[in-house]
Amino acid sequence: MNYQDEFRDRALVQGYAQRIARLVEGRTDVMTFMEVCGTHTMSIYQYGLRSLLPPQVRLISGPGCPVCVTPNEYLDRAVALCRLPGVIVATFGDMVRVPGSSSSLQEERAMGADVRIVYSPLDAVALAAANPDRKVVFLGVGFETTAPAIGGSILAARKQGLANYFVLAAHKTMPIPMRVLANDPELGIDGYLCPAHVSTIIGADAYRFLPEEFGIPCVVTGFEPVDVMQGVEMLVRQVVEGKPRVEIQYSRVATWEGNRKALDVLAQVFTPFDAPWRGIGIIPGSGLRIADAYAAFDAEREIAVEVEETKEHQGCLCGEILKGKVTPFDCPLFANACTPESPVGACMVSSEGTCAAAYKYGQ
Numbered sequence: 001m002n003y004q005d006e007f008r009d010r011a012l013v014q015g016y017a018q019r020i021a022r023l024v025e026g027r028t029d030v031m032t033f034m035e036v037c038g039t040h041t042m043s044i045y046q047y048g049l050r051s052l053l054p055p056q057v058r059l060i061s062g063p064g065c066p067v068c069v070t071p072n073e074y075l076d077r078a079v080a081l082c083r084l085p086g087v088i089v090a091t092f093g094d095m096v097r098v099p100g101s102s103s104s105l106q107e108e109r110a111m112g113a114d115v116r117i118v119y120s121p122l123d124a125v126a127l128a129a130a131n132p133d134r135k136v137v138f139l140g141v142g143f144e145t146t147a148p149a150i151g152g153s154i155l156a157a158r159k160q161g162l163a164n165y166f167v168l169a170a171h172k173t174m175p176i177p178m179r180v181l182a183n184d185p186e187l188g189i190d191g192y193l194c195p196a197h198v199s200t201i202i203g204a205d206a207y208r209f210l211p212e213e214f215g216i217p218c219v220v221t222g223f224e225p226v227d228v229m230q231g232v233e234m235l236v237r238q239v240v241e242g243k244p245r246v247e248i249q250y251s252r253v254a255t256w257e258g259n260r261k262a263l264d265v266l267a268q269v270f271t272p273f274d275a276p277w278r279g280i281g282i283i284p285g286s287g288l289r290i291a292d293a294y295a296a297f298d299a300e301r302e303i304a305v306e307v308e309e310t311k312e313h314q315g316c317l318c319g320e321i322l323k324g325k326v327t328p329f330d331c332p333l334f335a336n337a338c339t340p341e342s343p344v345g346a347c348m349v350s351s352e353g354t355c356a357a358a359y360k361y362g363q
């Protein structure tokens, strides 16, 4: 398949592995690079890319899975909403199985709640139009990649004059947590593999503060194995040369300035707020909530509901995994008490979760 097969070429991948090995030959230090996109995490596990790298190059996973970084309190509110009479909760598939403090949307659905999986926020708008006597709440979870489409659904609902479409917004933005993690001396990040899809929206310029303020190299990198290995090689080269900067490996899609139209939708419909991240806590200005002008579509403001007291899952290390401090293999629950069929934490549920990737593909 064009634009896919050539980026999975074994010889090219091995060529990058050899170049990386040559670049670090004789060095005794270890370079730690973090990927902050769940799809990178999946690709690294799926193609066994860590095993191709020399011991001087270490890859760690960061908070790149939107479902995983969404804290239990959000899930608890979604569960409480779906229990209300006359409410339909619409969501992308991954969220249904994520356990909240004491229940999940899947469990609620089995007990009669109306929880629907949709493939686009506009499907949820159509659901609202088809059910004028009910309230449809779409779960707005995701980074800058998905937020414009969800903002667009609010604009579409307003255009259609719908008063029964709501979004429970928990959008997060990517560069700000990268600053938080860059400041963490325990992690010692030497470079970022910057997310591919997020960068197509926000543009590579958004990462300039990382080399300028922290001396951390950044490479906007695609998802296929050749992309990732080339991205790592570009990071290694920057470290070896001692010239940190932002580079774009994913040049077939990403640009420096991003997608102006999508950014305009974000600026119109959302406003920054201090968002809670699982494992990291509240990061000032790192989330997007619905702007006052669109408050009528905000499920949190418009639909009163009692939410249970949030509890964390005993023994789950998701929070530490999302900060890159431990791996799934450090979790005593991994692959015994916690499996994709019976997940304890969000990182085992999501198709972009580090624990799910480790379970599916192993070391």
Ligand code: SF4
Pocket: 315, 316, 317, 318, 321, 328, 331, 332, 333, 334, 335, 338, 339, 343, 344, 345, 346, 347, 348, 349, 355
């Ligand atoms: Fe949490 Fe399960 Fe991952 Fe352990 S293996 S950190 S319990 S999601």
